[in-house]
Amino acid sequence: MKIISVSDKNEMSKKAAQIILELIKEKPNAVLGLATGGTPEGTYKELVADHQKNETSYCQIHTVNLDEYVGINPEDPNSYHSYMESHFFKYIDLPKDQRFLPDGKNTSVEACVHYDNLIESLGGVDLQLLGIGRNGHIGFNEPGTPLTMGTHVVQLTESTRKANARFFGSLSEVPEQAITMGIGTILKSKKIVLIASGEEKAEAMNRMLHFSVPDDCFPASALVQHPDVTVIADEAALSLI
Numbered sequence: 001m002k003i004i005s006v007s008d009k010n011e012m013s014k015k016a017a018q019i020i021l022e023l024i025k026e027k028p029n030a031v032l033g034l035a036t037g038g039t040p041e042g043t044y045k046e047l048v049a050d051h052q053k054n055e056t057s058y059c060q061i062h063t064v065n066l067d068e069y070v071g072i073n074p075e076d077p078n079s080y081h082s083y084m085e086s087h088f089f090k091y092i093d094l095p096k097d098q099r100f101l102p103d104g105k106n107t108s109v110e111a112c113v114h115y116d117n118l119i120e121s122l123g124g125v126d127l128q129l130l131g132i133g134r135n136g137h138i139g140f141n142e143p144g145t146p147l148t149m150g151t152h153v154v155q156l157t158e159s160t161r162k163a164n165a166r167f168f169g170s171l172s173e174v175p176e177q178a179i180t181m182g183i184g185t186i187l188k189s190k191k192i193v194l195i196a197s198g199e200e201k202a203e204a205m206n207r208m209l210h211f212s213v214p215d216d217c218f219p220a221s222a223l224v225q226h227p228d229v230t231v232i233a234d235e236a237a238l239s240l241i
């Protein structure tokens with residue numbers, strides 16, 4: 001695991017965007033695994049600024065997102081479909097039929113298997129961008145998720161729902177379930193870039209970086225098994241290391 005320590009969120013976003021742009025330059029038809037949440041917002045801003053300035057093209061890129069809330073319409077402003085549209089997709093030249101997110105309205109086993117098959121049919125994820133939850137979740141893989149699972153439906157923990165309530169009107173509006181790539185799916189990515197910012201992530205970062213054995217009580221610890229993980233974290237997130 002390579003750890004890049006940066007001064008603040010801004011630097012974290014720039015560094016993550018730089019790594020993504022290097023990949024696109026090298027492989028203009030790359031498959032990007034994308035994440036949502038507060039942490040990657042700055043990375044998308046950097047990529048949009050680069051697209052406007054340097055005309056980096058996404059016309060051959062495919063994107064697959066980690067997760068979506070269950071029961072929510074893609075058009076709902078709180079859906080991850082809407083998040084991706086408003087933070088990234090509407091600004092770039094990525095064709096609509098090359099963007100994929102799990103379908104929060106179809107959570108059948110077949111739909112989950114279909115998502116994993118789709119990723120495989122694209123040739124697998126070249127670079128997966130990840131955030132980390134305070135309880136160590138990646139995607140929406142909550143503690144206790146077997147580390148080999150593919151895409152599946154999860155029951156969100158109270159702590160995750162509370163952490164994400166800031167994006168909704170109130171806690172009661174936060175869906176109770178989500179559909180997420182499994183840890184098994186995530187570990188198949190060729191490269192993983194995990195970004196973290198702020199002291200509220202310090203405990204999770206400490207735990208992830210000091211785990212030498214994967215433990216399903218702390219999902220991010222599964223990343224130690226992966227041969228190409230880059231962690232980009234600011235001083236606050238690394239303050240307990």
Ligand code: GLP
Nearest residue numbers: 036037038039131132133139140
């Ligand atoms: C959310 C997302 C994760 C994200 C994490 C941290 O629930 N499903 O993909 O990494 O929680 O979110 P944030 O970046 O807002 O702290």
